[in-house]
Amino acid sequence: MSHGPAVDGGDPLTRAALAYLASGAGARLLAAAELPADPWRLQEQLRQHHPAAWCRAAAALVELRRRGRDKFAAAAAMFFDRAGLEMATGEAVAAHRAARFDAGSRVLDLCCGIGGDLLALAVGRTVVGVDAERRRIDMARLNADALGRNGVRLVVADAQELRLRGDAVFIDPARRTRSGRRQRSGEDYQPPLSWAVRVARQIPATAVKVSPAIAEDELPAEAEVEWVSWRGQCREAGLYFGPLATARRRATVLPAGATLVDEPTAAPVPVAPPGPVLYDPDPAVVRAHLIEPLARQLGAWRLDPQLAYLCSDRAQPTTLASVYRVLAWVPFQLKRLRQLLVAEGWQPVEGRKRAVATEPDELRRRLGPLPAGRPVILVHTRLAQGPIVGICENGSG
Ligand SMILES: C[S@@+](CC[C@H](N)C(=O)[O-])C[C@H]1O[C@@H](n2cnc3c(N)ncnc32)[C@H](O)[C@@H]1O
Structure with missing residues (x-):
């Protein structure tokens, strides 16, 4: 194992640096490097007790351990390089x-x-x-x-x-x-x-x-x-x-742990106009092309054969999709949508979209300021007849 320090500007977490950081002295260095302090002053202090190259490596590892908490509960005790x-x-x-x-x-x-x-x-x-x-x-x-x-x-x-x-x-x-x-x-x-x-x-x-x-x-x-x-x-x-x-194809949603598999011999799901409950399937279900098995599980229908959104009459709780209660479906027309929102006292706070280019934030910006009211979610999409908007609330109840 080479024990040379890192080349300046390169990845300080060399094999030799790892060996040092894994030692008793390294554990003390890492504990000190974790303290909240001005990074320059901290480096100066650490360098009084440890070689400079290992101090840089410690700072890099502390930062990676912080980022690693998203993936690993024990990240604070683990060793990483950035790409790793x-x-x-x-x-x-x-x-x-x-x-x-x-x-x-x-x-x-x-x-x-x-x-x-x-x-x-x-x-x-x-x-x-x-x-x-x-x-x-x-x-x-x-x-x-x-x-x-x-x-x-x-x-x-x-x-x-x-x-x-x-x-x-x-x-x-x-x-x-x-x-x-x-x-x-x-x-x-x-x-x-x-x-x-x-x-x-x-x-x-x-x-x-x-x-x-x-x-x-x-x-x-x-x-x-x-x-x-x-x-x-x-x-x-x-x-x-x-x-x-x-199975042939499977979609799994974590941390919920719900899973869905393909049903190659099942009858196709009907296509029908929008209804009072809207399901937006989880990205794993969409990627797996398992919209139809999900629709059968939820007793739902499709709005369009090309669209991942599903509708039903009764909301069924699921972790395989987001569930919305639809207050109104309207053909998309900016001025009329604005009038309706004002008349009903509905205030868009979130948005979803499929099959249309306009981002939800852009749609809300184009609607302009609206009086405070009941918070709603705008679901913007396109059917064969043209673009529509569902004015929705969260919920499976
Ligand atoms: C995507 S990472 C693996 C991540 C790992 N499953 C984890 O969860 O930490 C791919 C790894 O494959 C290694 N690798 C690439 N080609 C290889 C080969 N021919 N033989 C062995 N390892 C290889 C790389 O060095 C890299 O560490």
């Missing part, structure tokens, strides 16, 4: 995925990074984590130790060069270029998606994390695809092969 943290799967999503692997199995995590997925897989399973970057393996080791994950082995290697032996495989390929740009095609992932599909032929219980925006024609016919949203944002999709596949 950004690419890491947050613990709620990782736990959901890990639960799809058999308890007690031996799982190969073939692009383990700083260990986001590894830490979840290692609960009740033995895991071999592999990453091509030595520094990430150092971080995964430190993180596994910090969280008391005992059944973890870590290997620095190009996963494509290994002879694979295990009960199951998880692969989370790097999906961004060195400059941070996201790769769209699975063939540009590192390692490429076609390699991951070949691994699944060798070890059937394989799962692969892919972009939620993956093109339909890149989805392997033999895999289940699960789109997962976390706090209303669909950030990832997973391919599940062999015994891990339990």
Whole structure:
């Protein structure tokens, strides 16, 4: 291990810096670096007791630990580099995925990074984590130790060069270029998606994390695809092969844990005019193209075959969609909409839109100032007959 300090301007979290920060002296440095203070003065003080390069590394890690709290409850005790943290799967999503692997199995995590997925897989399973970057393996080791994950082995290697032996495989390929740009095609992932599909032929219980925006024609016919949203944002999709596949398409909404699967033989959902209850499906449901199974579950109809909004007569509580009670549906005409809002004493405080260009904030700006009144949500969309607006309130009751 090289113990040279970081080159000025480069990433201060070198392997040597990590080794220092993981030591007793490093723990004292990190505790001091966390104190709220002017960053320049703090650095000056820290440098009286620790080498300057490690002080810079401590400041960088403290900042990453702060950002990491969004993904990991134990972020304050973990080790990250910036890209490693950004690419890491947050613990709620990782736990959901890990639960799809058999308890007690031996799982190969073939692009383990700083260990986001590894830490979840290692609960009740033995895991071999592999990453091509030595520094990430150092971080995964430190993180596994910090969280008391005992059944973890870590290997620095190009996963494509290994002879694979295990009960199951998880692969989370790097999906961004060195400059941070996201790769769209699975063939540009590192390692490429076609390699991951070949691994699944060798070890059937394989799962692969892919972009939620993956093109339909890149989805392997033999895999289940699960789109997962976390706090209303669909950030990832997973391919599940062999015994891990339990549907063709699935949408899962976290933290609620609600899940919906495709129903290939079900009758199409009717299309009908807008009704008194409006459902705006979660982004995972929309991405998974599971609007119709959701409509059947809610006893709802579609407003248009191309539109994700659903309507029904009676509101049904669900975590798979936002539910609105509609006070009025009107053809969209700015002046008339304004008149109606004023006449009824309705005050738009939020907006939603689909299939129209105008952003909700822009629509409210164009409506101009309105007298204070009952807060409403404007849902702006387009049907075959033209644009319409639903004036709504939140609620499933
Ligand atoms: C998206 S990150 C993994 C994130 C990880 N699942 C987590 O939750 O922390 C992808 C990782 O793949 C590694 N990688 C890329 N190509 C690789 C290869 N051929 N063999 C092994 N690791 C590779 C990168 O170094 C990077 O750490």
